[in-house]
Amino acid sequence: MTARPRAQRPRLPETSQGQRAARHAWNGGLTGKTRTGAEVAPYTWCTAPGCGSEATTGQPPAAGMVQVAAAGDGAGARWWCPGRCAVLARTRAELRAIPMRTTGGGR
Ligand SMILES: [Zn+2]
Numbered sequence: 001m002t003a004r005p006r007a008q009r010p011r012l013p014e015t016s017q018g019q020r021a022a023r024h025a026w027n028g029g030l031t032g033k034t035r036t037g038a039e040v041a042p043y044t045w046c047t048a049p050g051c052g053s054e055a056t057t058g059q060p061p062a063a064g065m066v067q068v069a070a071a072g073d074g075a076g077a078r079w080w081c082p083g084r085c086a087v088l089a090r091t092r093a094e095l096r097a098i099p100m101r102t103t104g105g106g107r
Contacts, residue, residue, distance in 0.1 A: 051081050052089075071097040 046052070050061025055077040060067070065079040068089040080086040 046081060046085050048081050048085075050079060051085055053079050055079050068093060 048062070050065065053061050055067045060079050062079075064082050066082050066086040067077050068080055068086055069077040070089075071093040078089065080089045
């Protein structure tokens with residue numbers, strides 16, 4: 001059996017009076033449309049000069065920058081700010097190192 005995408009899964013309609021009452025109680029009496037979320041950028045680019053530049057010379061573009069080796073996609077190592085940028089780069093490399101399953105189903 002293959003898992004269907006979320007949009008194709010059947011949903012039970014909540015039409016009975018008991019279901020509406022239960023939802024109303026669970027929401028603390030709040031019903032109706034939800035308000036729209038705030039306009040917040042999920043990711044902000046680092047503006048430090050040299051951050052994310054390819055590590056070709058072996059010398060960091062700025063003092064304290066960390067060299068992080070890429071993995072999985074054949075890209076070379078890059079220099080990143082210590083802290084957030086380096087952590088994001090390492091995490092990205094680790095995620096790319098996970099082998100992708102190319103064939104679906106088959107179980
Ligand atoms: Zn940075």
